[in-house]
Amino acid sequence: MLRSALLTAGRSPSVRRLVEANPLTKPVVRRFVPGTTAEDAVRATRELSEHGLHVTLDRLGEDTLDLSQADTTVRDYRRVLGVLADQGLAERAEVSVKLSAVGQFLPDDGEKVALDNARLICEAASAAGTTVTLDMEDHTTTDSTLGILRDLRVDFPWVGAVLQAYLRRTEQDCRDLATTGSRIRLCKGAYAEPESVAYQQKSEVDRSYVRCLKVLMAGAGYPMVATHDPRMVTIAGELASRNGRTAEDFEYQMLYGIRPDEQRRLAAEGGTVRVYTAYGDEWYGYFMRRLAERPANLAFFLRSLATR
Numbered sequence: 001m002l003r004s005a006l007l008t009a010g011r012s013p014s015v016r017r018l019v020e021a022n023p024l025t026k027p028v029v030r031r032f033v034p035g036t037t038a039e040d041a042v043r044a045t046r047e048l049s050e051h052g053l054h055v056t057l058d059r060l061g062e063d064t065l066d067l068s069q070a071d072t073t074v075r076d077y078r079r080v081l082g083v084l085a086d087q088g089l090a091e092r093a094e095v096s097v098k099l100s101a102v103g104q105f106l107p108d109d110g111e112k113v114a115l116d117n118a119r120l121i122c123e124a125a126s127a128a129g130t131t132v133t134l135d136m137e138d139h140t141t142t143d144s145t146l147g148i149l150r151d152l153r154v155d156f157p158w159v160g161a162v163l164q165a166y167l168r169r170t171e172q173d174c175r176d177l178a179t180t181g182s183r184i185r186l187c188k189g190a191y192a193e194p195e196s197v198a199y200q201q202k203s204e205v206d207r208s209y210v211r212c213l214k215v216l217m218a219g220a221g222y223p224m225v226a227t228h229d230p231r232m233v234t235i236a237g238e239l240a241s242r243n244g245r246t247a248e249d250f251e252y253q254m255l256y257g258i259r260p261d262e263q264r265r266l267a268a269e270g271g272t273v274r275v276y277t278a279y280g281d282e283w284y285g286y287f288m289r290r291l292a293e294r295p296a297n298l299a300f301f302l303r304s305l306a307t308r
């Protein structure tokens with residue numbers, strides 16, 4: 001119940017105004033979001049890469065209903081990709097893109113706008129020598145996002161996508177996408193979804209995650225194991241070995257600020273580990289999803305406010 005209340009608050013403009021107006025919020029947000037500018041993102045990338053970690057940068061912003069805002073997002077992605085290349089960091093860092101931030105929800109031709117904008121970001125990534133992964137948002141966008149993925153992969157076969165284990169459809173999507181060259185990030189899923197489309201119990205979601213992992217690890221694609229769950233991390237490692245995969249054939253992914261010691265431990269043991277690093281002014285929705293995921297994150301937030 002707390003989770004869905006926080007996710008609802010994450011979509012409420014009035015709660016957003018309250019949280020954003022509180023001067024004590026920002027220092028807490030910094031635990032999950034290293035800054036607001038491309039320079040902050042590149043600095044965080046450098047620091048993480050010094051610990052042997054890879055990075056995927058997400059320029060925060062979602063649900064854009066404004067064409068010029070979508071254009072700004074595209075410009076920022078292209079700029080940060082240029083800076084990564086100039087600073088020799090493109091081998092270590094790619095970008096993650098929410099299609100809703102580049103126009104997917106615009107009336108009439110939103111899908112086409114999002115496809116064209118994603119294409120521009122892919123061109124910049126290609127020039128920089130790195131890749132793009134499409135984030136997955138709520139279930140109403142899954143078909144559209146996978147359709148755009150298919151279109152993009154014609155010219156940019158390295159474009160990756162996210163699948164969410166809480167959706168009942170995902171095991172089949174994993175089967176369809178576990179093909180040569182396909183990069184699939186498997187996560188549990190962060191949105192409040194109805195029972196008709198999504199497993200509701202954590203145990204069901206975990207079992208689905210393992211089934212999906214089995215499909216991806218046995219398939220021909222490149223699995224990206226996005227979880228902080230120690231059990232899933234262990235199972236992923238075992239499945240990778242069983243399927244003859246080395247550290248070049250799959251990667252672990254975690255969010256910036258969450259289990260940083262574990263991120264470094266896995267990398268020190270020779271694993272490929274990528275840290276999803278979100279940056280930008282539009283941190284509110286992302287931050288609320290992090291609070292919703294884990295009561296300890298919420299407790300940390302409230303404690304920080306109380307002790308300042």
Ligand code: FAD
Nearest residue numbers: 135136162187188189190226227228229253254255258276
């Ligand atoms: P949970 O079931 O939340 O937690 C399981 C266990 O993991 C916990 O019991 C604990 O032991 C450990 N753990 C979890 N969180 C913490 C913490 N903060 N500190 C310490 N231990 C912790 N969701 C989407 O819907 N779309 C996306 O595109 C998307 N992209 C993602 C990309 C990456 C790289 C990652 C890591 C996640 C992404 N997510 C995305 C979020 C994801 O769906 C989950 O909401 C989030 O990862 C929490 O699930 P979990 O697998 O970590 O396990």
